[in-house]
Amino acid sequence: MNEHEVTVEQEIANPFHSKPHVLLLGAGASKAALPNGDKHGRPVPLLRDIAEDLKLDNLFPEELKELATKDFESAYSKLFELGVSEELNKIDSLVRGYFSKLELPDEPNLYDAINLSMRDKDVILTFNWDPFLMQSRIRLAKLGITTSFPQLFFLHGNVTVGFCEEHNTSGIAEQPCSRCRKPFKPSKLLYPVEHKDYQSDNFIKREWEAAQYYLKNCSVFTVFGYSAPVTDKEAIGLLKDGWGDVNDRSMEQTEIINRPGSDHDALSETWSPFIHTHHVDILDSFYDSFIAKHPRRSVEAYWNQYWEAKFISNNPVPQNFSSLSEMAEWFKPLVDAEKKS
Ligand SMILES: [Zn+2]
Incomplete structure (x- = not known):
């Protein structure tokens, strides 16, 4: 064993970090997950x-x-x-x-890879209304491989998610709140943008407070398929407030994933308030990201590489699983090591 090196086996065996990896999803993520539309060929509109x-x-x-x-x-x-x-x-x-x-196709999807590649200390913030992230989560939970999934926050509401005003809790829309048994009221989707006020709706307010909290505390921030924040000044302002002053942040890594062929300079410019000196990677695919190259250990890998200056090896999530159970089987050693630690 070499003290300057972390092997794949060592990475799998050592889930030692508690800081979150925050992944922000925009419509481009759903486009990448379902380039030919949903299970029935229905397109996912931007x-x-x-x-x-x-x-x-x-x-x-x-x-x-x-x-x-x-x-x-x-x-x-x-x-x-x-x-x-x-x-x-x-x-x-x-x-x-x-x-x-809209429905996820039966075969393993990019959203399944995303849900399985992060732990319950990690966070997904999504702007998307579509049900894919939740549908994936529900079917993976049924497989019983793990209960440690990333926390989800829906910044613009979501068709699958509802809210109980009285208990300030959310769950699957129309399912009963565990405290009062009243059905979760579907979250609002459309806001007049010129009056877009993330404080006026209690569900949205809570989601944004969580987003800001986790942005402040994360080590790695990955943005996937959200490329036009100029259309939503208030949203980008809130994200920026959460992140804080880039000069006060030390070493944190930012990753921007966009469709192949996108303008990297323009993306760096857009996201510059989130980029600490040169710690940014602009990528064409989710599978090139730290999350997919170091599934469930992305912050550990980041720590080993940037703070400990060790050589790390990739443990890439395969892209060709034939079934969900085969996919779950691949993640099992990671999950088992987490149960042990
Ligand atoms: Zn309730």
């Missing part, structure tokens, strides 16, 4: 395409139709100002209806 894809533009008055297809959030905001509740309700229910119906 927010900017939603009016066209879901044929919502007909619900907008003539003067807002074009804006609706170009900048849906802004058009929705203007419609909100007009106070036409019938149209607003229709749009809400069409959006909710569409996203609720």
Whole structure:
């Protein structure tokens, strides 16, 4: 054994770190997970395409139709100002209806790899309304391989997640709250962007407070498929507040995952408030990230490489599992070592 080196076996055997790895997901993550649509071939729309894809533009008055297809959030905001509740309700229910119906294909998916590659000290923040992260979580939990999954926070609400106002708890929408047995009320999805106020809704407020707390305390921050934060100034402002002053952070690593061929310079510029000196990697695939190269040990690997200056070896998550149980089997040594420690 070499004291300057960490082998794959050593990495698996030693889950010693308690700091979280925070993964922020945007619509690009769902596009990467389901490039050909969901189980039934239904496309996963990006927010900017939603009016066209879901044929919502007909619900907008003539003067807002074009804006609706170009900048849906802004058009929705203007419609909100007009106070036409019938149209607003229709749009809400069409959006909710569409996203609720989406389904993960039966075969192992990128979302399964994400859920299994992080532990319960780690955190996923998602902007996505779609049900894929939760559907994956539910089917993996049924396999019984582990109960140590990353914590999930839904920054823009989610079709699968509901909230109990009285007990400030969330769970699967329409399932009973464990304290009062009343069904969790579905989380809100659409907000008028020009008045986007993350404080006005108790569920969203709680999710953002958690996001800021974990951003402040994480060692590694990975952004996957969220490339246009300029459209959501308040969101990026809140993320920045949570992260704090980049100069006060020492050594933390930031990773940006985007679709192949994206403009790396523009991405570095966008995310510069989150980048400590040169500690950034811009990647084309989730499988190139620290999470996928050091599953369930990403912060340990980061620590060994950057703080201890050791040579580390990759333990990459395979990309060609034929079944979920085969996938679970691959993660078993990692989970077993966690139970022992
Ligand atoms: Zn309750």
